[in-house]
Ligand SMILES: NC(=O)c1ccc[n+]([C@@H]2O[C@H](COP(=O)([O-])OP(=O)(O)OC[C@H]3O[C@@H](n4cnc5c(N)ncnc54)[C@H](O)[C@@H]3O)[C@@H](O)[C@H]2O)c1
């Protein structure tokens with residue numbers, strides 16, 4: 209049995225990882241500040257605790273003393289605590305850099321300077337670090353990584369990125385880990401920084417470090433009240449109220465959706481692996497159009513919501529991205545992702561048992577518009 213610290217353990221992915229680790233007889237400690245954007249104002253701390261075995265330390269990853277307390281007797285750290293809204297990161301810059309980059313800095317500061325027995329660190333990175341990710345130029349440039357789309361381009365409804373070398377059209381392909389990072393949002397920059405800080409410091413301190421680049425994770429326990437992130441939960445909350453579903457761009461944009469239980473399994477496998485350093489894509493390896501996702505969910509919710517293509521766009525959003533899973537399959541050959549239809553049914557069955565929240569996505573969109581983002 210090992211003792212594992214999960215920062216942000218009270219969050220969506222953290223709880224699933226916790227459940228799995230406890231079922232395998234590990235001890236779990238959480239360091240979490242119970243951020244109100246995720247947990248609401250009045251959620252009872254006792255209800256947040258999943259299990260008697262979880263030791264909860266309420267504190268921020270920005271506080272050295274909280275880390276000192278949290279790493280006591282710990283063998284491995286799963287560093288999940290972060291601010292996670294791509295759009296929000298474009299105007300709450302200091303908050304995102306303080307908590308995501310600064311918080312990770314404090315963790316490594318404590319690991320470098322205090323006595324501890326931590327031998328492994330898992331860090332939650334994101335597909336966001338790729339920006340548009342891998343494409344193939346239809347002319348003669350081969351595989352390329354397009355630049356983030358400009359505001360002017362989005363205003364013209366020219367949704368597809370272009371070849372950064374010759375300006376020709378490009379076709380998306382699965383993005384492998386060695387694709388050049390091209391972050392298109394402040395959030396993505398903080399994730400890339402977390403990853404690079406961790407790989408560098410892990411190597412220097414002899415602590416095995418694995419960066420997991422999650423695609424769009426969904427599933428039971430996802431925050432249904434956070435309007436800043438989680439397209440499946442936001443659409444679901446709206447569909448349950450038969451509210452119109454506004455789809456950005458032309459709806460043809462794609463994402464790679466991965467069920468949280470599959471992600472938890474990867475975390476467990478990564479914790480018990482013996483790689484000194486590793487960067488891994490974690491996704492389903494499949495691209496799903498946002499418009500198709502919306503119709504799928506509408507059917508599952510039996511909703512009267514209208515589905516409206518708005519042609520609106522957000523600076524920092526990407527057009528397409530899905531994971532190249534060759535490395536993941538090589539490293540963990542027995543792991544297989546759950547098919548999306550099965551995952552969505554599971555999600556809807558869970559969400560149907562939850563409260564319906566006031567839809568605040570218009571407020572979130574307004575916050576961006578006001579700032580011309
Ligand atoms: N959910 C996804 O689709 C996805 C995709 C890519 C990467 N990730 C990354 O995975 C990690 C976990 O994501 P999640 O979806 O579970 O997020 P979440 O928002 O559900 O959970 C984050 C948890 O961290 C806590 N937290 C936030 N700021 C904190 C701070 N300063 N100090 C201590 N605790 C703090 C929150 O209270 C919350 O419990 C994040 O690092 C996120 O960037 C998630």
Ligand SMILES: [Zn+2]
Nearest residue numbers: 345349371374
């Ligand atoms: Zn080209």
